[in-house]
Amino acid sequence: MKWFDYAAPKTLSEALALLAAHPGARMLAGGTDLLVQMRAGRKPADLIIDIKNIAELNELRYERASGLTLGAAVACYRIYGDAAVSRAYPSLHQVASLIGGTQIQGRASIGGNLCNAAPSADSIPLLIALGATCRIAGAGGERVARVEEFCTAPGKNILAAGELLVSMHVPAPRPGSGASYLRFIPRNEMDIAVAGAGVAVELENGKFRSARIALSSVAPTPLFVREAGDWLTGKPVNGESIAGAAEIAKAAAKPITDMRGTKEYRRHLCSVLTRRALETAVRRAQEVQ
């Protein structure tokens, strides 16, 4: 590992100023991706900006009407440790307790998971399914982007030089809604998704009012399969509809063969996982109703 400088600004404007002055700087949230990459000599940086001391990035606030504000540096344990958030978003609780293990969850953030932009990132398909948006700040001001637009290539995102992710916003759960994320790993923990499916549904009178489905590890970026959710809209809530959506998700997947699984196998998993995740989401939606 090469030498680097370290800064820990206390305010967003300080952080933005540092970032403007050092376009090559890298942000440190939990560091569970960053430190691993730096030690492996990937993506070296001269300046590391620790963003854990900035108020906006540590915000975790749920309001019934407006939904959830999730600061980019909030560690996973805070999410599953918050009873109101866990009640409103059981699927988010699930994902926060899925990433890594206990030690990792003490540091790892959802913001870091998103900015790292790994095709296998476990939180991203769920954030997409939940319709989450990103608050992005830069020297020139702020902008908002949808999570499904955020990742552009493996390890790459839409943040321009000088920009950082402040927080994510997740809409308030509507009546009759449910969501779930399911990944497949050969072991039971400490593994990278061979494939994963994040789904959110809204049910009304025994029919799907709406649905959103996204996949992990089967494309260069987390994959939003809009057509699978659209297809479900208006369909009756039954196994046939669910299986149909699962087949559409499978058809949309563009996986590669690598040490974690073959193309064929991953495509097959997309349908199994989408189906199983939809089954859970529907059950959750029905429990809420």
Added chain:
Amino acid sequence: MSMPTYKVIGTRPVRHDGADKVTGRAIYGADVQLAGMLHGYVLRSPHAHARILRIDTGKAQAFPGVMAVVTADDFPRTPDRIVDLGEGETPLSCVRGNMLARGKVLYRGHAIAAVAAVNMHVAEEAASLIEVDYEPLACALTAPDAMRADAPVIHGSLRMKELGAPTDTPGNVAEHFRHVKGDIEKGFAEADLIVEREFDTATVHQGYIEPQNATALWNNDGRVLIWCSTQGAFVVRDVTACVLDLPVSQVKVTPTEIGGGFGGKIPVYLEPVAAMLSKKTGRPVKIVMSRKDVFEATGPTPGSHMKVKIGARKDGRITAAQAYLAFEAGAYPGAMVGPAGMTVFAAYDLEHVTIDGYDVVVNKPSTAAYRAPGAPNAAFATESVVDELAQKLGIDPIEFRLKNAAKEGTRRADGPKFRKIGCVEVLEAMKNSPHYKTPLQGPNRGRGVALGFWFNVGLPSSCTISVNSDGTVNLVEGSTDIGGTRTSIAMQAAEVLGIAAEAVQPTVVDTDSVGFTAVTGGSRTTFATGWAAYEAAQDVMRQLKERAAKLWETEAAGVEAAGGVFRSGDRSMSFAELAARLGETGGPVVGRGAVNPRGVGGSFAGSIADVEVDPETGKTTILRFTCVQDAGKAIHPSYVEGQMQGGSVQGIGWALNEEYWMSEQGAMMNSSLLDYRMPTSLDLPMIETCIVEVPNPGHPFGVRGVGEANIVPPAAAVANAVCHAAGVRLFRLPMNPPAIMEALWKPGGKSSQLVPRNP
């Protein structure tokens, strides 16, 4: 046979090194800190096979903070000879070649040069400035590929040894051996049913948690002092002395605590390199491998290609068995195919057998021992075929094995005749286990059993015991303690001395301070070093009886000792009372034991596995797992059980997910513990254990080694269970989820017959 009664043996005292280990105070190799110490970094080959055209270390030497750079050219070039590597012999040229490449690199990760610098970051950065020009060559990565006539030749000088004799045949096959017993054709002619299958197993790693490390100081007096994590300090000493061309007495090796080895910490990789860097800089140098280095450059266990053919009569009696075993040695000859040939049919009493073994070099790291090396591969093949025979003949798989089980007097195809062994007893214990007696219910579930054998080894060990004035004793030995052997050795001494295990303080010392002791490997430590301790304790008792006789003014022959009390007529004295009077009876008492025992007792182990296979994802869940093993005599039952559980877990990992995932260019793509998937605690049930005790007549307390046989049958047991759960038999390890799905999808695969999982 009635068991003798023991006071200490068979109990479960707290291990002597326990407190230090659980409080984190134990000193491991990477903890070693010496004044003025430098850090070393080894530059490794990015190619699996290439000619080295040029190495230029100039820029690295000039980099600020760099104190020295070494390459193979810095080492003495004494004539080649055969050296003892602890568990086998090999030409010195191979040892040297593996330590730092000369002329060619033979695998990705092959060491090229090493840098010593003020810290490891500087060393690493400087190493990246070393310029190496390569001419990449085609590589051969598996035994079948390397055996092809058009395969790239890895060692131009290699000539095949054929059935024990040298030949002129060049290529990648270092040796072909054959064991023959009876008449194989006649045997197959007598069979009602013959099953013949081909098997492959991937390269897997021992996966010890602590990476290799070495700290060396080439002292001003010419002595080389080494601290390292090793299974055999004397092997490190001897190999280092050979490579550096020094008298053995000039090298002193202090073994630190060891974070696992499983055979992988017998070879020497870093020590002579650190020593040479120390010689050049005049300062101590420490090198610690990264996990990537461990995967890419230390010995995994061979991948293998095997064919096994077994014929049986309708009544379940095997009439003939034939095996073809081609094992990957890695970059240098010495695949553990010999042991595979010794164990492949060892569990069975057979009349007609032929076994062919091939030791094949490939462009992968030089393989090392891994817990019963070679035997798990072979057992996967044999026990899968045996399971299929039993299934097709409609015979219970344990009954089938009992009908054919090896017994006292059975002669193995490779020659040896079994003395008293516990094969039948292990099978009976499997049959009577709570696990086997509980029926397995539910869809997609299956039970598999398998049997395995490991012969164990003897080899030399030394020990001394000094009696303290308060009746405690200090025991000094040279066996690195990996599985609680300080305690299992101390307990054998305590039993002889008639004192408590806690009254014995065992210490593992450096190579200056104890007599030669071979590696902690081959399941030999409790057997052989325990025997040395037994001898040392006997020596103490002889001397103490003389002291008591002196005090009592009688003949030593008339003094008896039992349970820590010395008696003669109506006089008696406790061990402690006598210990307090050594000064007045002639001075200190030191007992010595030095042994090279022959009465090695092999161990049999059986696995019972219940699994559930998700028919939609191919994921296997181990529901229940039992290990049964013959320990001979379990000195400390907890440590025996620990070995049984550990071996089972490693076997399960091998069965389900572990493998070197190689690119076509010979790069390991999953050289991290994230992607090299060893099972975690969440992937396993508690492993149930059942210790069988058929005492080894060749050891004073009946000990057989227990470290290895337990890893032999698990992969086969899991494969058999998967077959019964999923309806398809897999012939390649690992049986990971994609592999199981592919088997289910194949025409004739049973995916349609499976009951879908309840959502």
